[in-house]
C-alpha cells in the first residue's frame with residue numbers, strides 16, 4: 233500500500249513520541265491509535281466490482297488512485313470503477329450538515345461535481361440525445 237506521511241501527521245506523531253511513556257508498549261499503543269485516527273481523517277479510494285455472476289463488492293481503502301487504476305486495469309472491461317470512500321465520521325458530518333464539506337454545495341447540499349454550467353443536475357433526466365425531460369435541482373450555487 234503506497235502511503236506517504238503528511239507534515240501535520242508527522243508533527244502529531246513526533247509530539248506523541250516526545251512524551252514520557254511508562255513503557256515502550258504504552259508508546260506503541262498510543263502511536264498505533266494515533267495513526268489509525270489520522271488515517272481515518274483522510275479520504276480514501278475504493279474499487280467497486282460488479283462482474284457477470286458476481287455479488288457486487290468493493291475493494292479498499294486505497295490511499296492513492298494509481299493503485300485503484302491498476303486494479304481496475306487488471307479486471308475485465310466494465311467490471312470495476314473507482315469510488316471515493318468517505319470515513320464514517322465524514323459521512324455523519326455530511327448527512328447532518330452538508331455545508332461542513334467544501335465538496336458539497338452550500339446552497340442545495342448536493343455534491344459540487346453535480347453542478348454543470350446550467351446549475352445543479354441532481355434529479356435531472358435526459359433522453360439519449362441529451363434533451364432534458366425532467367428538470368433537476370437547478371441550484372445555481
Ligand SMILES: [Zn+2]
Nearest residue numbers: 340342352369
Ligand atoms: Zn442541487
Ligand SMILES: [Zn+2]
Nearest residue numbers: 337340371373
Ligand atoms: Zn447547489
